[in-house]
Amino acid sequence: MATPSTPTVQKSPLFDAIDKNETEKALDLLKTREQAAERDATGMSVLGSAAYRGNVAICERAIELGCDVNDKTEDTLYTPLMFAGLSEFLRPKVNGEYVGDEVYPDELLEFIHSLCGSHEVHPVKIIFRFSKYPDSIKYKKKILYVIDRVFERQLRCKESNEIMSLKLWLILFFMRETSKFVESNSDEKSPEESSLQYARIISTWQEGDEIRKALDVLLRNAVASFPYKHSLLHETLEKALRKTACGQRPTAYEYIVQSLFGQRIAALAYCSQECQKFDWPIHKKHKPTCHPKLGLSVRCYF
16 A cells, blocks of 8 residues: 655745855845745744855845844754854854954053053153153053053952052053143143153152152052952051151052062162163252161162
8 A cells, every 4th residue: 555645845936046055046036024934844934044054145135124033943943043153154242342443553552561561560660661652642541441441350350369459550540640741731742751751740859858758649649549448458558558657758659569569679779770860860959868767878769
């Protein structure tokens, strides 16, 4: 006894063109919402069939005509969106979400990386870096934004890093203050000249003072403005700073360095010839005074 044969379902010209990857023919047959609503024998939609074969042009037309990217058949449970991902035609939005029109130079990346990766937190050293990069003002907004983003991540991740957070905050604070000063004097001097002038202002050492008072005030303001007051490192540093009046030793910089790196720095040493050359015109105007407690000459060293 012969078994009854299963009737074959005639494939529509539209799905036949999609299967054969005949893009132009398929687009000619896909012009209305009714045509876009067709399904093949398995229940797959026009969009699903086109996505399965990775045909971007037909997919775009099908979406324009109202096809659902999340539609799925009862047999496979795959959606057109899944097919697009498997065909590597899907590009997550996050990849291009922060991509702007402006292309930044590699030198900018190197400058920001050197700032964030360095252990130098002295304001004058930060200003030196600022003055050496010719586009510090041009890319000021981007520089400050990136440093700020890196700073914010230090205490908001699972494994917080209080030392890195405080270090980055100091760098960000000094970069902001330098940028403000340079922009306020942009009509008179170049960014390099203005930034070095700012360094001389905060490095001023008045006759009779134990330390550079302007520099000490700047450092204390930077610590006081740290936004995460709950940080144990910040609380400890603020308590230490309150033990010494502003303008007296130990300086705010000494407290900061000890908090960050757990070590005492040499009292009578420049960190480089560049610092020594920069500071000498300021230093030679004043005779060194003797600090009674430390028994050493308190000079204008960084």
